[in-house]
Amino acid sequence: MNDKKIIFRVDASIQIGTGHVMRCLTLADALSESGAEVQFICRKHTGNLIMYIQSKGYIVHTLETPKTTSPTVIQTKCEMELQLYHANWLGVSQEKDSQESKPIMQNFQPDWLVVDHYSINKVWQTELKGTYQKLMVIDDLADREHQCDLLLDQTYGRLSQDYHGLVPANCQMLLGSQYALLRPEFAKWREFSLKRRAVQSQFKKLLITMGGVDPDNVTSRVLDVLKTCDLSKDLEIMVVMGATAPHLDTVKNQAEGMPYKTKVKVNVDNMAEIMANADLAIGASGATTWERCCLGLPSIQIVLAKNQELIAQNLQKKNISKVINDVSQLCPALASVERKLKIYTKKSSEILEGLGIKLVVKALL
DSSP: OOHHHHHHHHEOTTTSSSHHHHHHHHHHHHHHHHTTTTEEEEEOOOTOOOOHHHHTTTTTEEEEOOOOOSSOOOOHHHHHHHHTTTTTGSSSOOOHHHHHHHHHHHOOOOOOEEETTTTHHHHHHHHTTTTTTTTEEOOOOOOOOOOOOOOEEETTTGGGGGGTTTTOTTTTEEESSSGOOOOOHHHHHHHHHHHHHHHHOOOOOEEEEEOOOOOTTTTHHHHHHHSSSOOOOOOOEEEEOTOOOOTHHHHHHHHHTSSSSEEEEEEOOOOOHHTTOOSEEESSSSSSHHHHHHTTTOEEEEESGGGGGHHHHHHHHHTTSEESGGGGGGHHHHHHHHHHHHHHHHHTTTTTOOHHHHHHHHHOO
């Protein structure tokens, strides 16, 4: 057991999605089980998961709801030059956010501050220097400077030179999908899933997961296109969405009119089991990519955001998953993947075993 104090700065919203909070919760649970005291700092964006985090037993310090989705002040010349597409996801300036966070940090005095936020860089981190012992940053983009002691980037194929000049020389880097923050259930279901795929070669169960929020309602477009594909009438479709998804009711209504047996599940707590029993998945190229790979679940990935492009390109090159840039390409993609289910299972299952959480906890504690 240890008595370390760890605080997370992370947000969820309609714009940001739920993935950042969910992977931080996975890490928080593992740290708590090791005896650490864990708390969160979250801003009250529309679509936040503050109550969900609290339901898991964590103290959440809430920052006020932003009045605008754009920061009021561009803080640095670096930011002005980059004009990063995700810079406004904080809802306020980095200076204001750090000022609101500072008294919380000073009161808690954490050993580790863990930041998982595309809108935060070394400006915010330097403002809070002295309120924490060490800083860990979770990133996927390698597009801005960090003042951190430990950096985690679980992107497949990520290289240390991608962060050259963006982190201090003495920063410890955990790079690659072997460090993916997966809940322990995925490692537990891995053997069952791979054995099942070794004997099951037919495409009977399709899983659709376009992220917890899916603000652009890609799920509905996927269902529309599936009606036009030449698929077995015995096909079973399961759609998994988050409770904060703005188009949830639309998708539920649409599912009732599908020519295939179609179920919509919300806020599931057995995703590993669902994936292990699916034959093929259609999903976004986000954090759930690593869940699917761990279980050897063949997938068609749809690139929904700029930060997903690198992941998708790397996986496509290695034939680990099929990648499409538009839902209209879905029918031929399905036919292509269905012919090579076992190849996709083998390739995807080789890139990680689902034990990254243990490696990251060890680095922290």
